[in-house]
Structures are given as C-alpha cells and as structure tokens.
Amino acid sequence: MGIKTSMIFFIFTAIFFCLVYLYIPITKPSIAVSSNNILLKSQNPYPVTFAYLISASKGDTVKLKRALLALYHPGNYYLIHMDKGAPENEQNEIAEFISNEPVFSLVNNVYMVGKPNLVTYRGPTMLATTLHAMAMLLRCCKWDWFINLSASDYPLVTQDDLIDAFSDLPRDLNFVQHSGQLGWKLNKRAKPMIIDPGLYSINKSEIWWVIKQRTIPNAFKLYTGSAWTILSRSFAEYCIVGWDNLPRNLLLYYTNFVSSPEGYFQTVICNSEDYKNTTVNHDLHYITWDNPPKQHPRSLGLKDFRRMLLSNRPFARKFKQNNKVLDKIDQEILKRQRRRGYTYGGWCSKSGKNSCSGFQSENYGVLRPGPGSRRVKTLLTRLLSTKNFSKRQCR
Numbered sequence: 001m002g003i004k005t006s007m008i009f010f011i012f013t014a015i016f017f018c019l020v021y022l023y024i025p026i027t028k029p030s031i032a033v034s035s036n037n038i039l040l041k042s043q044n045p046y047p048v049t050f051a052y053l054i055s056a057s058k059g060d061t062v063k064l065k066r067a068l069l070a071l072y073h074p075g076n077y078y079l080i081h082m083d084k085g086a087p088e089n090e091q092n093e094i095a096e097f098i099s100n101e102p103v104f105s106l107v108n109n110v111y112m113v114g115k116p117n118l119v120t121y122r123g124p125t126m127l128a129t130t131l132h133a134m135a136m137l138l139r140c141c142k143w144d145w146f147i148n149l150s151a152s153d154y155p156l157v158t159q160d161d162l163i164d165a166f167s168d169l170p171r172d173l174n175f176v177q178h179s180g181q182l183g184w185k186l187n188k189r190a191k192p193m194i195i196d197p198g199l200y201s202i203n204k205s206e207i208w209w210v211i212k213q214r215t216i217p218n219a220f221k222l223y224t225g226s227a228w229t230i231l232s233r234s235f236a237e238y239c240i241v242g243w244d245n246l247p248r249n250l251l252l253y254y255t256n257f258v259s260s261p262e263g264y265f266q267t268v269i270c271n272s273e274d275y276k277n278t279t280v281n282h283d284l285h286y287i288t289w290d291n292p293p294k295q296h297p298r299s300l301g302l303k304d305f306r307r308m309l310l311s312n313r314p315f316a317r318k319f320k321q322n323n324k325v326l327d328k329i330d331q332e333i334l335k336r337q338r339r340r341g342y343t344y345g346g347w348c349s350k351s352g353k354n355s356c357s358g359f360q361s362e363n364y365g366v367l368r369p370g371p372g373s374r375r376v377k378t379l380l381t382r383l384l385s386t387k388n389f390s391k392r393q394c395r
C-alpha cells in the first residue's frame, strides 16, 4: 500500500509541476492532451529513455494509431507530426485518439506538434520537421536517444527489449548509416539544386529544379546514407543549439539539396571532430529494395517475417495498412492483443500473465525483456566490435 500512497502524492506533485512549468508548448491548445494525471518525469525509473518522432501525412491515420500503440511505453516520449497538408478531420482524429487513450493521458508522454509543417516530399521541409521535433523534445523532456520513424514503420521488438538492449551502451552513440562514396548521387544529388515551395507557400506542391548546377563542396566532405537515424541527446543538442556553426551552415547548404534527409546528419556528424567518433554505421532498420532498386523500398509481407527476425534489427519498414504480417508481429513478437492492445512489457503485465491489460502502477519501472532484447544485443555487439566500429566510421 505504501507504493500506492506515494504514487498519489507523486501524481499531485506532478499536476502542480505540470501546470507551473510544463505549459504544454507542444499540443494544440484546443485539443491539449489531458494533464489530469502525470508521472513525474524527473523520476523516470527506466535505465534509458527514447524520444520518438512519428511523422504521418494524408491517409495515414490507421497506420499511425497502430504504430503508436505498438511502440508505446510509459518511460518514453512520443511526438506526432501530421503534415499540414493532411485534412483537418485527420488531424483531429489523431488528436482525439491521443487524448482519449487512457494510459496516454495518465502518463502524459504522447504529444502532437501543434503548429505542423507543410512537408514537401524530398524537400528540406522534411528535414526542418525533424529538427523542429528534436528542438521540442529537447525542451520538454529528458531522454537519451531520439528516433525518427514514419507511420509506415513498425517495431520488431518490444520497448522493454529495446530499453534493456540499449541500457549498457555509451549514451553518446549515434546510429547514422552513411558512406562517403557518393557514386551516382554525385551527379543526381550533389550537383543539382532545388527549391522547396513548402518554405514560403501555403499551397502544397512539388519541389522545383533550378537549371544551373553547382560544384561539389570543398569546404567539407559530403556523405550520404539512410534517412532513418537514432541520435544521442548530445548530438541533438549540437545540431539544434548551434554553438558551432557547422550544423547551421550545412542546413543552409542543404536547403537546395534534393533528399536532404539522406545526407544532412551524415555530413554534419562526419565533418565534426567532436562527434565523428560516436558514429555507428547502421540505421537499425530492416528495409529491402527491388532489384534493380526503385524509388521506394518494397512493402514487406508475410514472406519477409523470418528474414526480418533473423536480421536482429529493432525496426522495419515499410508496411501497408493492416498487412497480415503486422498481425503476426503483434502476436508472436509484441504479444499485443487485437485493436487497442499495448505491446507487452513489465509496466502493463499482471503477475503470471503474458499479456497486457492496462497500466499497473505498482509495476512502473519494471522491465520484462524477452528474446527481442537478445536479438538486438547480438546486432549491437557485432556493430560495436573493435573490428567493425571505428573501421566503418566516416569513410
């Protein structure tokens, strides 16, 4: 019972704390997430904390809700960005979903960007959205790693697994898949210049191409890689706060670069003496391409299940809405019950039961990692082995 009493005290202190201090810069005031009850963030009992950005655009609401429930954990933070180009009813549907989900409002760790951005595919507005989210999350919350996902991504491990697998890692590691060999991108990415109308127009349209081309930079070296990254808090601060001019200069440079999310963090980190030794050359995502590769990765299905598991990666993309393989992942890996269920974890499991029925306050802080944790640890050990780690950095 002692725990219950302190929990109540905890909750009341937290309400006060919240009203005075955390005046939600993040949610739309009209649809603000309920702040009735909150767990005090400074007392997060988990060994590591992740801050997720989940981006979605028009037509993504079903996928977004499912991915959010599958990724949810009370120790983490979740910021949802809905493209400003998505219809208002979809924006409202997500806002209502967040404020009506009982555990979300109890813990108050799921937010929505209140002033969303108009995002142009392959334009710098995509990158601006990510930086905007990092800035908001740095300001509001204490966390160790920032993870960038979209509504078409899905986890291949539980959050308890991920927290457990990351708990022994140095907190300054950055998972940024990259290469200094630009190949075909030299002519298709580095030389052309584009302009993103999303920067100055309220109407959605595509990027447009400038006729002239520019030369390859010689003030820094260009790198390219995956748009999916996991960044340390320290590196996020380096990119956002701007005490060194490199991240800002490169941001201005990348404004006219096609597909800037595939190069910005790569080029910043590899040109920074302070951070290049923290780079792990991997994006921890399972993604497959057609042969020869098309513009978008293949959509994953049931026949990919085994290979996804054997890859030991914690995330995969991309999935079509309610594809059968998602049900299999829910059942066999996440132990999620249909529809509204959360992914299995110590925080929501009743003793003796292998499934989740809601927030069990006496279990707040308990981790129940399973085979997923071993899989991710296997991958991390391989990536961080002295043979592989520094040899693959910024080449």
Ligand SMILES: *[C@@H]1O[C@H](CO)[C@@H](O)[C@H](O)[C@H]1NC(C)=O
Pocket (backbone or CB within 6 Å): 055, 056, 126, 127, 130, 148, 149, 150, 151, 227, 228, 229, 260, 261, 262, 264, 265
């Ligand atoms: C972040 O995630 C989104 C997925 O919605 C992606 O499109 C974007 O390019 C990612 N990366 C960066 C650096 O913004």
Ligand SMILES: *[C@@H]1O[C@H](CO)[C@@H](O)[C@H](O)[C@H]1NC(C)=O
Pocket (backbone or CB within 6 Å): 202, 203
């Ligand atoms: C831009 O959008 C506004 C409001 O949605 C509309 O009134 C206007 O006609 C649009 N302009 C163009 C050039 O499409």
Ligand SMILES: *[C@@H]1O[C@H](CO)[C@@H](O)[C@H](O)[C@H]1NC(C)=O
Pocket (backbone or CB within 6 Å): 273, 274, 275, 277, 390
């Ligand atoms: C990064 O690693 C290189 C090579 O191992 C080393 O010379 C350099 O001092 C390291 N930089 C920092 C900031 O630790």
Ligand SMILES: *[C@@H]1O[C@H](CO)[C@@H](O)[C@H](O)[C@H]1NC(C)=O
Pocket (backbone or CB within 6 Å): 381, 382, 383, 385, 386, 387, 388
């Ligand atoms: C280094 O990575 C390769 C391929 O990813 C892997 O096969 C190998 O086992 C790794 N080395 C170590 C020492 O873990």
